[in-house]
Amino acid sequence: MRQLFSLLLALLSAASLGCAASDYHEQLVLRPLPLSTLLASFNFRSNITLSAFEAHNFDLFPRSLAQILQHAGTRELHLRFSLGRWDAQSWGARPWDGAREGGTGVELWAWLEAQSDEEADQKWRTLTNALSGLFCASLNFIDGTRTTRPVMSFQPEGNHPNVTMDNMHLLYGVLPHEVVCTENLTPFLKLLPCKGKAGVASLLDGHKLFDASWQSMAIDVRPVCPSGGECVLEIEQTIDMVLDIERSKRPRDNPIPRPPPGHELKCESSKSYHSGDTCFPVDYTAGQEWSLNQIFGKSMRETCPLTDPSVPPVCLQVPESRHVYLSHGAVEKKNPDGKSRCFEIEPGTGFELILPRLESDDPARSAAAEIITPETPLLYAERSFTGHGQERGGVQTILRNPSPDTKVEFIYMESLPWFMRIYLHTIEARIEGHSGEQEPLIKEVYYRPAVDRARATQLEVRMRVPPASTVFLTYDFEKSILRYTEYPPDANRGFDVAAAVITILNPEKNGTRYAVYNMRTTSLLCSLPTPDFSMPYNVIIFTSTAIALAFGGMFNILVRRFVAADEGPEIGSTIKEKIGGKLIKLLEKLGKAKAVGKTTVTETKG
Amino acid sequence: MSARRPLNNGATSAKSSPEATIPPTVRPETPSNDAADTTSARKQPPPEKPSDVRRRTYVILSFWLIVLLLGLPIWWETTTIYRANLPxxxxxxxxxxxxxRPVFPLRISIQANSLHEQEAQNLLRLTQHALDDLNDFSGHHLRLQLSPPAAKEAEKDDAGAALTIRLIPGESTTSTLDPYSPILDITYPPHTIPSATSSSSSLATYVASQLRATFAEEQAIISYLLSSDSMPSDHRPQGLTPEAADSLSKRTTRSLKHAPTYHLTFSLFTSGPLPSSWDIEAAIAEFMKPVLDVLSPIHNFTIDTQVQLYATPGVQNQVLTKEDLSSFINAAEWPLSPSIGGAPTVNFIVFVGNQTILAAPQGSPDETDRTSQSWLIPQWGTVYLLPLPSDTTHVSAEKLKQPLLTFTSHLLSLTGTPQSGxxxxxxxxxxxxxxxxxxxxxxxxxxxxxxxxxxxxxxxxxxxxxxxxxxxxxxxxxxxxxxxxxxxxxxxxxxxxxxxxxxxxxxxxxQLYFPDEHKLAVYIPLLGPVGVPLLLGLLNEIKAWRKRRRERAEQQATKKKE
Structure with missing residues (x-):
């Protein structure tokens, strides 16, 4: 404790700088996308000096998270909560080049400092359990069977000057079945210094966020050492969501979709049959109009006073020609590239933004003038199951490189549950339409086979896709049969298989960034043979009956004496006599115990 | 014993078992004389061979032996619940x-450098007598000893003795408690030294009463602890007044569960965006560290601090009444989660706001603990309301002085430290x-x-x-x-x-919940069909055996008659 205090004293001068206002940064970028959707990217970033962090003076850094990080020896942490599917065909490249998104469900990877693998596992368990409590998610279910140690796919984002890389253990866990919901957003907002009460975070609301077509919440904690400056621990929180504008504009008190009345229908008036009672709906990309209040359900409150005043809190990416109406106190600043504009907001005032419909006579021109055409991603990927039956199956991933002249080199990582036993020899990559000799597409394979009930399969493939071509990556697998207790309550739904992680490598080998683009495929639903769950009782009753039958027959043969029909005791032939005879017998038995059997023939008559 | 068959004459195809030796002449009659046949006496089957009877007995016995010697132990072994032996x-x-029997022997050493050995021994004996007379509680026992006059008091005596009394000759009888070490200085006029023969001494009585006063609180607390527990009544001290017991119970419920390490969390909460930083490290080092250092032999402390903006309290009133205080902490929104690791967390909250607390009515027992600025939450921590100008961005260490002094005194009562001495x-x-x-x-x-x-x-x-x-x-x-x-x-x-x-x-x-219905569902299908033939077989065999015995007895009786 004394050491702690001497440290405290030593740090007094440094810490008095404390959490200066410029340490916090928040920004909302709005980008209208085709098909009447809108991408909203929230980004919050705050810092704490490593020395203050180690002295437990957390100031505005979330204490609950900081304690977990310290307790579990975590050097770098990445946590993702995602929902939905990014439609790359129409929405183009992903925000942040895919670096801030995860596969459906929850994804967690972290670099832990530990001397041995066992210690790392121990710390990982601590970390997942503690985060599970903090974020109200089932992260504690990330056990050995869902944890892998990726070799090629991930690189630390932060600077780790004081730690040798040998002691840094990367662990990666994923829960594809987890349903992300409001209870995960609330703790997420609590980590922000201004909570959800001020700044762009005041727009966030569980109803809208989890109603989005695609959303991803990310938390990244990494140490950053600026050249010449003191090392800081940076926490970056990101929320990206793609909102369906029409859907978001539905009034909250009347959320049930109903057909719009006739006069509100948007009709293509150029059609020859257009009249009062016939309508050909116009392409619904035309005419995006919205306001912040409509799509988020509320306007933005005053800016968070901690933010760096030089960073404009809200930016909008629309062509320069479009007009935007702003609330009082906001100033529009157009960027020189002509693609985006930002808004500076006077402290203490709220903010509202209205993007009116673009009135244009020429429908062909309006599409380009209305929104910025999305960038083409470096790679398209889709993954699906092939095959049929309950015993075997296959996985096929279609990877398409849209670029006409550059090849794409990437790492494809699968973290499969142990009950999908893959046949590694069947892994094959082929170019569509090509046959015959070609340069091998797969450069390197890292494979760690599963151990039943203990470890997941880990498959990392470094491969390339030539320009303007489509590659099919396929492999087969066998479905294993689970034990009775290993099935979840909804066993017939199937088992979620986590998304494949695709990390596109930087073509410049000496570049600062390891990956230029990240993406996830969708997760899969693998159906395994499910037993009839009343089976144990059926089996008990069936075997018992069989045993009883066999035993009863055998026992009776062994112990009974067989006599001729007329030698045995007489029993009444009608039901009445039978019952009467039994009653008398019973009475006799009650009266005095008398042996029944061959001697009682005359007595039964009496 | 025989297989009973419906005597429906021809319909019964008498399956001839090896035992049933039926002569061809005794075939069932034709249906026409059926009625006459049933009324007549039936044919008796031929008597069974004794070897057959014996074999049947053996069969039944062996089945039962297998069930009892093999089945039961296996069933017992596989279904029994492991219960380790507990004393x-x-x-x-x-x-x-x-x-x-909890006994706290406290050794108290007396240093009387100016007295002769004999005098000192005498004084000690008298004081011990006086103490024993005063003491009514056997669990708490003060025992005096004389320390060698030349001893270096610091090293030797502190190890064993709870308190050292230094007797110093002076003009009048006074006593002072050293504030920094466990030493009670008593001055005495020289004439009060008891002579070797006297049986009472005013000095001895004085020393005894001073000692008793010094340890009165400890004694009260320990006797309260013992009495509130299920100690037998003969251990229970008498004379604990209800009021004293009441205040002691308040104090013990207030104090945290004992732990070797406590985690202290200092939080600055504001309901708006300001202030956003504070000089907590300096303030802790200056105002709290001395006490923590003193407590360090008993408890370790770890510390963390945080600043939380936009924290709305659970009660928005300007003047907080006693009822409001319990709901002031907004547990749902304020991030006051206990620290991970085993150590219990003590929360110290500075809330920036100009609320005031309605002063407790005069004379209420816990008035001393409550100022108009702060209140203590039992086993949890303290809240301090700090009024600041609304444009303050940084809270200086000077402004934190009063809150931290309050926290320090509350920490002592949260750890259960006694109040006097x-x-x-x-x-x-x-x-x-x-x-x-x-x-x-x-x-x-x-x-x-x-x-x-x-x-x-x-x-x-x-x-x-x-x-x-x-x-x-x-x-x-x-x-x-x-x-x-x-x-x-x-x-x-x-x-x-x-x-x-x-x-x-x-x-x-x-394994606490394994319902009996499940056991029934598992056992009944097997035990029913198997158990019934076994049981009936045994019953019939016993009946047959008794019948045989009776017949044998009758035969012997008739033989004797003959």
């Missing part, structure tokens, strides 16, 4: 306080109170475990629980022997931790 009666003895005395008293407390807690946990084991016969008790219980008991025994010393506290601490671990063993809860 239940001993455990209950601990819980009832029969196993240990000098600080070193208070701390040594704290150690003794804590060991008594832990001892009682561990004993009562043992008692609960024993009662649980008795009340739930179907609960499994794994070996680790028995292990924990035996460890607890051995440490309890050691603690009981060394009560009052540092060792005793250590043993009591281990005993308490082990007892808790044994009581909250996870695997005990797992």
């Amino acid at each position: 239940l009666s001993e455990m209950l003895d601990w819980a009832d306080g029969k196993a240990c 000098s600080l070193p005395l208070r701390l040594s008293t704290l150690a003794r109170i804590r060991s008594a407390d832990l001892l009682l807690r561990a004993s009562s946990t043992l008692g609960s475990l024993a009662r649980l084991a008795l009340a739930l016969p179907s609960i499994s008790i794994p070996e680790s629980v028995a292990d924990g219980v035996s460890k607890t008991m051995s440490h309890l025994r050691l603690a009981c022997e060394t009560l009052g010393g540092a060792e005793g506290l250590g043993h009591a601490r281990i005993a308490e931790a082990e007892a808790e671990r044994a009581f909250f063993e996870k695997s005990m809860v797992g």
Whole structure:
């Protein structure tokens, strides 16, 4: 404790700088996308000096998270909560080049400092359990069977000057079945210094966020050492969501979709049959109009006073020609590239933004003038199951490189549950339409086979896709049969298989960034043979009956004496006599115990 | 015994078993004389061979032997619940306080450098007499000893003695308690020294009463602890007034559960965006660290600090009444989660706001603990309302002085430190109170475990629980022997931790619920169809055997007659 205090004293001068206002940064970028959707990217970033962090003076850094990080020896942490599917065909490249998104469900990877693998596992368990409590998610279910140690796919984002890389253990866990919901957003907002009460975070609301077509919440904690400056621990929180504008504009008190009345229908008036009672709906990309209040359900409150005043809190990416109406106190600043504009907001005032419909006579021109055409991603990927039956199956991933002249080199990582036993020899990559000799597409394979009930399969493939071509990556697998207790309550739904992680490598080998683009495929639903769950009782009753039958027959043969029909005791032939005879017998038995059997023939008559 | 068949004459195809030797002449009659046949006496089957009867007996016996000797043990072995042996009666003895009589022998050394050996011995004897007369509580015992006059008091005496009395000749009889070390200075006029023969002395009485006053609070607390627990009544001290007991109970419920380490969390909450930084490190180092250093032999402390903006309290009133105070902490929104790791968390909250607290009515018992600025939440921490100008962005260490001094005094009462006496005395008293407390807690946990084991016969008790219980008991025994010393506290601490671990063993809860309906559903389908033939076979065999015996007896009787 004394050491702690001497440290405290030593740090007094440094810490008095404390959490200066410029340490916090928040920004909302709005980008209208085709098909009447809108991408909203929230980004919050705050810092704490490593020395203050180690002295437990957390100031505005979330204490609950900081304690977990310290307790579990975590050097770098990445946590993702995602929902939905990014439609790359129409929405183009992903925000942040895919670096801030995860596969459906929850994804967690972290670099832990530990001397041995066992210690790392121990710390990982601590970390997942503690985060599970903090974020109200089932992260504690990330056990050995869902944890892998990726070799090629991930690189630390932060600077780790004081730690040798040998002691840094990367662990990666994923829960594809987890349903992300409001209870995960609330703790997420609590980590922000201004909570959800001020700044762009005041727009966030569980109803809208989890109603989005695609959303991803990310938390990244990494140490950053600026050249010449003191090392800081940076926490970056990101929320990206793609909102369906029409859907978001539905009034909250009347959320049930109903057909719009006739006069509100948007009709293509150029059609020859257009009249009062016939309508050909116009392409619904035309005419995006919205306001912040409509799509988020509320306007933005005053800016968070901690933010760096030089960073404009809200930016909008629309062509320069479009007009935007702003609330009082906001100033529009157009960027020189002509693609985006930002808004500076006077402290203490709220903010509202209205993007009116673009009135244009020429429908062909309006599409380009209305929104910025999305960038083409470096790679398209889709993954699906092939095959049929309950015993075997296959996985096929279609990877398409849209670029006409550059090849794409990437790492494809699968973290499969142990009950999908893959046949590694069947892994094959082929170019569509090509046959015959070609340069091998797969450069390197890292494979760690599963151990039943203990470890997941880990498959990392470094491969390339030539320009303007489509590659099919396929492999087969066998479905294993689970034990009775290993099935979840909804066993017939199937088992979620986590998304494949695709990390596109930087073509410049000496570049600062390891990956230029990240993406996830969708997760899969693998159906395994499910037993009839009343089976144990059926089996008990069936075997018992069989045993009883066999035993009863055998026992009776062994112990009974067989006599001729007329030698045995007489029993009444009608039901009445039978019952009467039994009653008398019973009475006799009650009266005095008398042996029944061959001697009682005359007595039964009496 | 015979297979009973419906005598429906021709319809019955008499399946001839090897035993049924039916002569061809005795075939069933034709249906026409059926009625006449039934009324007539039926044919008797031929008598059974004795070897057949014996064989049937053997068959039935061997089946039953297999069931009893093989089936039952296997069933018992596979379905029995493991229950480790617990020394239940001993455990209950601990819980009832029969196993240990908590006695706190306190050694008090007297330094009388100016007195002769003989005089000093005499004074000591008289003082001890006076003390014994005053004391009515056997658990708390003050024993005097004379320290060698030339001894270096610092090293030798502090080790064993709870208090050192320095007798210094002076003009009048006064006593002063050294504020920094456990030393009581008593001055005395030289003429008050008792002569070797006198049986009473005013100085001795004075010393005794001073000692008693010094340890009065400790004695009261310990006797309260013992009396509130299920100690037998002969141990119970008399003369604890209800008011004193009431205030003691308040104090004990307020104090945190004992732990070797406490985690202190200092939080600055504001309802708006400002202030966003504070000089907490400097303030802690200046105002709180001295006390923490003093407490360090008993407790370790870890500290963290945080600033939380936009924190709305649970009560928005300008003037807070006593009822409001309990709901002021907005537990749902304020991030005050306990720290991870085993250490209990003490929360110290500075809330920037100009609310005021409605002063407690005059004369209420806990008036001293409540200023108009802060209040203490039992076993949890303290809230301090700090009014600041609304444009303050940074809270300086100077402004934190008052809050931190309040926190420090509240920390002492949260750890259960007694209120009177000098600080070193208070701390040594704290150690003794804590060991008594832990001892009682561990004993009562043992008692609960024993009662649980008795009340739930179907609960499994794994070996680790028995292990924990035996460890607890051995440490309890050691603690009981060394009560009052540092060792005793250590043993009591281990005993308490082990007892808790044994009581909250996870695997005990797992098998708690296995309903009897399930057992029925599993056993009935098998035991019904198998058990009924076995049982009937046995009954019939017994009947047949008795019948045979009777017949034999009758035969013998007729033979005798003949």
